[in-house]
Amino acid sequence: MEAITIKDIARALNISTSTVSRALRNSYEINPETKKLVMEYAEKMNYRPNPIALSLKDSKSKSIGVIIPEIANHFFSQLINGIESIAYNLGYHVVIFQSHDSYEREVANTNYLVSRKVDGLLVSLASLTTNLFHFQDLMERGLPIVFLDRVPKEIETHKVVADNFDGSYQATSHLIQTGKRRIAHLTSPIYLSITTERLAGYRKALEDNGIPFDESYVRYCIYGGKVVAENEEAIGELLALPEPPDAIFTASDRLTTGCLAVLQKRRIKIPEEIAIVGFTNISVAELLNPPLTAVVQPALEMGQQAVELLIRLIEHPQKKGDYEIRFLQTSLITRESSVGKQALKT
Amino acid sequence: MEAITIKDIARALNISTSTVSRALRNSYEINPETKKLVMEYAEKMNYRPNPIALSLKDSKSKSIGVIIPEIANHFFSQLINGIESIAYNLGYHVVIFQSHDSYEREVANTNYLVSRKVDGLLVSLASLTTNLFHFQDLMERGLPIVFLDRVPKEIETHKVVADNFDGSYQATSHLIQTGKRRIAHLTSPIYLSITTERLAGYRKALEDNGIPFDESYVRYCIYGGKVVAENEEAIGELLALPEPPDAIFTASDRLTTGCLAVLQKRRIKIPEEIAIVGFTNISVAELLNPPLTAVVQPALEMGQQAVELLIRLIEHPQKKGDYEIRFLQTSLITRESSVGKQALKT
DNA sequence: TTGAAAGCGCTAACAC
DNA sequence: GTGTTAGCGCTTTCAA
Numbered sequence: 001m002e003a004i005t006i007k008d009i010a011r012a013l014n015i016s017t018s019t020v021s022r023a024l025r026n027s028y029e030i031n032p033e034t035k036k037l038v039m040e041y042a043e044k045m046n047y048r049p050n051p052i053a054l055s056l057k058d059s060k061s062k063s064i065g066v067i068i069p070e071i072a073n074h075f076f077s078q079l080i081n082g083i084e085s086i087a088y089n090l091g092y093h094v095v096i097f098q099s100h101d102s103y104e105r106e107v108a109n110t111n112y113l114v115s116r117k118v119d120g121l122l123v124s125l126a127s128l129t130t131n132l133f134h135f136q137d138l139m140e141r142g143l144p145i146v147f148l149d150r151v152p153k154e155i156e157t158h159k160v161v162a163d164n165f166d167g168s169y170q171a172t173s174h175l176i177q178t179g180k181r182r183i184a185h186l187t188s189p190i191y192l193s194i195t196t197e198r199l200a201g202y203r204k205a206l207e208d209n210g211i212p213f214d215e216s217y218v219r220y221c222i223y224g225g226k227v228v229a230e231n232e233e234a235i236g237e238l239l240a241l242p243e244p245p246d247a248i249f250t251a252s253d254r255l256t257t258g259c260l261a262v263l264q265k266r267r268i269k270i271p272e273e274i275a276i277v278g279f280t281n282i283s284v285a286e287l288l289n290p291p292l293t294a295v296v297q298p299a300l301e302m303g304q305q306a307v308e309l310l311i312r313l314i315e316h317p318q319k320k321g322d323y324e325i326r327f328l329q330t331s332l333i334t335r336e337s338s339v340g341k342q343a344l345k346t
Numbered sequence: 347m348e349a350i351t352i353k354d355i356a357r358a359l360n361i362s363t364s365t366v367s368r369a370l371r372n373s374y375e376i377n378p379e380t381k382k383l384v385m386e387y388a389e390k391m392n393y394r395p396n397p398i399a400l401s402l403k404d405s406k407s408k409s410i411g412v413i414i415p416e417i418a419n420h421f422f423s424q425l426i427n428g429i430e431s432i433a434y435n436l437g438y439h440v441v442i443f444q445s446h447d448s449y450e451r452e453v454a455n456t457n458y459l460v461s462r463k464v465d466g467l468l469v470s471l472a473s474l475t476t477n478l479f480h481f482q483d484l485m486e487r488g489l490p491i492v493f494l495d496r497v498p499k500e501i502e503t504h505k506v507v508a509d510n511f512d513g514s515y516q517a518t519s520h521l522i523q524t525g526k527r528r529i530a531h532l533t534s535p536i537y538l539s540i541t542t543e544r545l546a547g548y549r550k551a552l553e554d555n556g557i558p559f560d561e562s563y564v565r566y567c568i569y570g571g572k573v574v575a576e577n578e579e580a581i582g583e584l585l586a587l588p589e590p591p592d593a594i595f596t597a598s599d600r601l602t603t604g605c606l607a608v609l610q611k612r613r614i615k616i617p618e619e620i621a622i623v624g625f626t627n628i629s630v631a632e633l634l635n636p637p638l639t640a641v642v643q644p645a646l647e648m649g650q651q652a653v654e655l656l657i658r659l660i661e662h663p664q665k666k667g668d669y670e671i672r673f674l675q676t677s678l679i680t681r682e683s684s685v686g687k688q689a690l691k692t
Numbered sequence: 693t694t695g696a697a698a699g700c701g702c703t704a705a706c707a708c
Numbered sequence: 709g710t711g712t713t714a715g716c717g718c719t720t721t722c723a724a
Binding site: 005006007017018021022025049050052053054056057058 | 716717718719720
Binding site for chain 1: 349394396397398399401402417418419420423424426427430439441442444457458461462463603606607610628629630632633634635636637
């Protein structure tokens with residue numbers, strides 16, 4: 001009842017295993033008759049090569065590892081869908097691991113995937129990762145890695161990111177155009193690429209519109225809003241400012257929903273008292289109360305392009321230094337949380 | 347720069363590979379000195395055994411395969427978190443695959459995982475799966491499988507499910523208590539266990555309250571609401587009934603959000619004209635417009651219990667027929683979509 | 693055109 | 709206590 005092997009076929013047909021192997025992999029020098037015989041028998045017995053043996057043999061596995069902060073987040077699960085769809089078509093399997101934003105788990109996952117002989121790695125950095133040696137080391141040893149979304153400045157390889165600067169710039173400009181002036185920014189830890197890029201876009205939009213950048217309107221949430229208290233505290237501080245904000249631009253899913261929850265609890269009217277724009281791919285933005293204005297990333301495409309780059313790297317190793325960074329456009333979807341029902345109708 | 351092997355250690359220390367192996371795996375008969383030597387050198391060289399070789403050797407991989415319909419769904423991603431947390435602690439790795447509710451992909455994923463020598467399988471059935479041979483076959487060959495959430499009647503093994511009947515019963519009773527009488531049920535394909543269980547609870551609640559069950563109030567969505575048109579059509583049909591429903595009980599995330607979107611589009615007042623209760627773990631139920639009354643499943647615990655059962659099965663193969671089915675309680679969280687703001691305040 | 697043999701990394705039965 | 713050897717499934721020289 002065990003899986004059939006090349007050996008079984010050889011024995012049954014009274015030929016050698018190497019002949020069977022050649023027949024199966026369509027080698028050039030082989031008697032068509034023998035080949036036919038083998039193929040038919042293999043088909044009949046439903047033979048499947050053992051991928052473990054193959055991996056052991058040549059350290060290739062036709063699989064790629066994905067390391068992301070978490071799955072329970074629409075942006076990342078869309079990313080995965082994009083990754084899977086392409087990988088599947090190109091004959092690669094995808095193995096997913098979550099770092100839960102922990103540096104240790106990111107390292108552990110990386111090691112495991114490497115020992116499992118994945119052919120390449122797709123990574124979105126954990127928010128607590130500052131040391132990149134585990135990736136640098138692998139790259140030097142020749143393992144293809146492509147980063148996406150949360151990418152390291154220090155490592156040279158293909159990268160796929162949303163145009164975070166522009167997305168932020170648009171969101172902030174939009175708030176300014178609707179008459180807001182004291183725009184706060186609730187964001188993730190500062191050492192993430194997405195944080196600095198989004199912050200820069202926010203800042204530039206303010207300055208382009210003659211509003212001075214004020215650091216006290218910016219709050220960094222080290223847990224990215226995953227800890228409720230953190231959200232409450234940050235927003236509490238903002239509201240306690242001498243001139244509390246009249247708008248909040250939130251930088252992630254969790255920060256956005258957390259912010260909405262806190263404002264709702266405090267019975268603050270959105271957008272009249274405080275307008276909200278979120279940098280988020282949350283699926284039900286339309287159904288929220290109020291419907292949420294959002295900067296949406298093309299997560300699916302990001303995933304697709306990243307695997308394509310990775311697989312290209314795997315199959316055609318290229319000279320160093322010839323890497324590309326792809327910026328994908330975000331889109332601002334305007335809803336009531338920033339402009340109100342009345343304004344939206346006109 | 348390649349990974350160091352047992353052979354390298356043997357050569358360096360001028361001993362045999364088997365001695366190294368013994369030292370490393372703490373075998374009984376070995377000279378403490380030799381052992382120390384080996385251990386230190388291995389440590390120094392950062393030796394890591396090659397799991398591929400181990401798998402090839404004894405067809406064990408210390409990893410378990412998970413096959414679920416999709417990741418981009420809060421219920422399933424919470425399930426995965428539960429699974430991962432426990433598996434990680436017990437030294438197992440988790441490999442996740444999505445069936446996208448397709449029978450073919452479920453079979454393909456299963457085959458792949460098996461060929462990769464996972465030690466066991468955790469499965470939530472695709473909605474389009476009716477033939478279970480791929481699982482039955484594996485079980486007969488001795489592969490441990492535990493089903494969760496969407497489970498097959500025909501296969502005897504451990505199963506972990508929410509108490510779907512009771513959850514539905516509660517939801518429906520709740521709607522009846524708030525004065526609704528024409529309660530529709532929007533649900534998934536009929537051959538899923540969750541569908542029949544939830545339908546039964548709904549039906550029983552109606553009958554216990556003297557309301558006759560009316561098949562025309564039940565709509566089965568073959569794509570589970572993933573296709574927007576399907577939702578719209580189903581709800582359109584319900585609204586076109588001579589006596590349109592005054593409440594809708596929706597059986598899944600997608601069906602719930604889809605239903606809300608359609609009602610909102612048609613400017614139907616919730617809950618005054620139609621009340622909504624969803625069987626859903628959606629994370630932002632509180633923030634929806636209106637806040638959503640939901641039957642919530644203990645997804646995390648379900649995942650945890652399922653892996654525990656699976657790993658127990660892997661490590662202590664047991665006699666057939668001694669399987670358990672665990673029912674975990676759901677909780678009904680009442681919000682405005684079923685009772686309205688006024689009623690909720692009192 | 694085919695077969696024999698070695699090797700990928702590791703373990704274990706069997707010698708010594 | 710340690711070394712030798714075979715074998716997990718497969719590919720690939722090297723010979724014939």
